[in-house]
Amino acid sequence: MNIVFDLFMKGLILGSIYGLIALGYSLIYKASGLMSFAQGDMITFGTYVGLLFYGILGLPFWLSFVLTFIAAFIFGILLERGVIRALMNKNVIAIYVVLATIAISYIIQNTAQAAFGSMPLPFPSIFEIKNLTIFGITAPAEGYLCVVISAVLMVTLHLFMTKTKFGTAMRSAAMDPVAAQSCGINTSLSTGVTWGLSAAIASVAGMMLGPMYAAYLELGAITGRKGFAGAVLGGYGNMYGAMLGGLIMGQVETFVAGNIGGTYKDMIAYALLLLFLFVKPTGIFNEKAIQDV
Amino acid sequence: MLEEIKNQNKSLVKPLMGGGVGLLVLALPFLIGSILTQYWVFVLCTMLVYIIAVSGLDILFGYSGQISLGHAAFFAIGAYTVALMKKYLGGYMPNEWTLFLFILATMILAAVLSAAIGALLAYPAAKLKFHFLSLATIAFGEVVYNLVNVSPGRITGDNTGMVITGIQFLNKNPLPKYTLWYYFLLFFVGIALLGKHFLVRSRTGRAFTAIRENTHAADGMGINVRKHKIIAFAVSAFYTGLAGALFVNLQQGITPEASKQRQSVLFLTMLLFGGSGSMVGPIIGVAVIEILMELIRPLKEYQMLLYGVLLLIVIVALPGGIYSGIKDAIISLKRRKLVKSNAATKQESKEGDGYAGNK
Numbered sequence: 001m002n003i004v005f006d007l008f009m010k011g012l013i014l015g016s017i018y019g020l021i022a023l024g025y026s027l028i029y030k031a032s033g034l035m036s037f038a039q040g041d042m043i044t045f046g047t048y049v050g051l052l053f054y055g056i057l058g059l060p061f062w063l064s065f066v067l068t069f070i071a072a073f074i075f076g077i078l079l080e081r082g083v084i085r086a087l088m089n090k091n092v093i094a095i096y097v098v099l100a101t102i103a104i105s106y107i108i109q110n111t112a113q114a115a116f117g118s119m120p121l122p123f124p125s126i127f128e129i130k131n132l133t134i135f136g137i138t139a140p141a142e143g144y145l146c147v148v149i150s151a152v153l154m155v156t157l158h159l160f161m162t163k164t165k166f167g168t169a170m171r172s173a174a175m176d177p178v179a180a181q182s183c184g185i186n187t188s189l190s191t192g193v194t195w196g197l198s199a200a201i202a203s204v205a206g207m208m209l210g211p212m213y214a215a216y217l218e219l220g221a222i223t224g225r226k227g228f229a230g231a232v233l234g235g236y237g238n239m240y241g242a243m244l245g246g247l248i249m250g251q252v253e254t255f256v257a258g259n260i261g262g263t264y265k266d267m268i269a270y271a272l273l274l275l276f277l278f279v280k281p282t283g284i285f286n287e288k289a290i291q292d293v
Numbered sequence: 294m295l296e297e298i299k300n301q302n303k304s305l306v307k308p309l310m311g312g313g314v315g316l317l318v319l320a321l322p323f324l325i326g327s328i329l330t331q332y333w334v335f336v337l338c339t340m341l342v343y344i345i346a347v348s349g350l351d352i353l354f355g356y357s358g359q360i361s362l363g364h365a366a367f368f369a370i371g372a373y374t375v376a377l378m379k380k381y382l383g384g385y386m387p388n389e390w391t392l393f394l395f396i397l398a399t400m401i402l403a404a405v406l407s408a409a410i411g412a413l414l415a416y417p418a419a420k421l422k423f424h425f426l427s428l429a430t431i432a433f434g435e436v437v438y439n440l441v442n443v444s445p446g447r448i449t450g451d452n453t454g455m456v457i458t459g460i461q462f463l464n465k466n467p468l469p470k471y472t473l474w475y476y477f478l479l480f481f482v483g484i485a486l487l488g489k490h491f492l493v494r495s496r497t498g499r500a501f502t503a504i505r506e507n508t509h510a511a512d513g514m515g516i517n518v519r520k521h522k523i524i525a526f527a528v529s530a531f532y533t534g535l536a537g538a539l540f541v542n543l544q545q546g547i548t549p550e551a552s553k554q555r556q557s558v559l560f561l562t563m564l565l566f567g568g569s570g571s572m573v574g575p576i577i578g579v580a581v582i583e584i585l586m587e588l589i590r591p592l593k594e595y596q597m598l599l600y601g602v603l604l605l606i607v608i609v610a611l612p613g614g615i616y617s618g619i620k621d622a623i624i625s626l627k628r629r630k631l632v633k634s635n636a637a638t639k640q641e642s643k644e645g646d647g648y649a650g651n652k
Contacts, residue, residue: 035424086609094423095360099565100608102558106601114598221554225435232428267439270432277429278417 015250021227040224046203076199235283349532355569358505363434369552371537407534415526454548
């Protein structure tokens, strides 16, 4: 029984990360109707920038956290303003925007490689104690931090989206940009903030992954794809679905790794995604696709 | 009168140009081989393989409007099928000709298998909308990549890949190494492009275009959208699978790298860059991107970075690809000519034969 709880805890940690990333994907889709492949690499961005602040410059953890958040936020807004806006104005077909985000993803990956080298870099741990044992479940201390921070972020985001004026404005801009604009909502700012937020969330997810998995280049891409899968699982575009989907992905992957073996866990995750896409593409929360081909 | 004679002469220009291009294409390996090294003839051969693969993707995306970000999976399926069959079935070959025929058979079989898998994937995937379809193709690509990277029983050699000694006699000949390969591949490219040409102009091809433009309208016209989407997938997979089978013979080996996401994106980039939905587009796209990749290869670490930057610049600056850019330029030139000649004829008729006309 202990093993089950152990696996559950690990799945929870992984799942909370996937949930955050999935959240980013769904937010962008809800706000712009676009798929951004750069999200996975925002994780890489977060890991390396976090490493820069925390490991190399030696700033305290909470400061690095906030700085990474801000840096990624700015990066996300710049990305939206610079690349996405330019492409949308040219009225190109959506695939070009997707390809542009893929290009951005390559740029981020390889800038990181050029700047930090291809070897995995050790991320200094946040706490002195290695493992914490709560309720008889042992997990790395950073893992608990992960879950806590993810939960806090998700709750904060939920409150922001529902209770604040700006958050509600963002939601309405996502639902119907024209109507929102006629109500006086600055949809352009709202879209920018959405991209910035998604980037920031993914980055802090990356920063939390760092202590557990070390900073290496592929981390972002692999985790990003699974987060993507989680977003689809829960209903692409649905915030809560994304969180749930990410958690499910985390649990499935951990249980497969624990029982069948680590080599097939990636494949199982993608196979699950394929299954969901074929059987129920709208996901758990039954989110209708905005775009109709 | 003079105009008509001039126009008659003009009609010879196109076939002459075509003949000239044809001669150039045939002479290419010798030209490249003498100006540059044999390595570049190898690159030329790789280009030919990619042209087949990207043409396949074009049938799916350019003509049927279905996005596939996992096409490298079919490439790998084609390649690995040939490699596996050679390893496990190609035991004893009495002479080189039997080996050649065997390899040929495996290539066709690999392409057919690839097409079958494509059809199988298309069956549920055809009903997915844009981004879901792309996600499904990505997931499919990842599944295939994981399968060949960590295969059961290590039959695919896992991440070190497989090495096969394929069609050998194309290497041993009095001509420089890759020349015969070039013609061998050129033959396949010719067949592939011809097939695509006829497919596009056939009823099925027109159905593809209709589906691409407006799925609902096509459905309303009585086109079986699902069936045609599956056909598009299957044919596209056949092409790319065949390309993979040729590739593994050219390279004499295959690694899981060929099925990675990066390869799929490369194919799509080549297609979009050159211009989708055309015969020439894939050729231009493959040629330019391959040359670019080779040129930035000496930069080692910065190669992929530069590739990303270039890709971004191209997408933002020239979204239609080179082919549509050229087409637009030609159209605007023609328009200018037409306006000029219209103005000239108007002038002529005004000053013309003195007939009062409407006065």
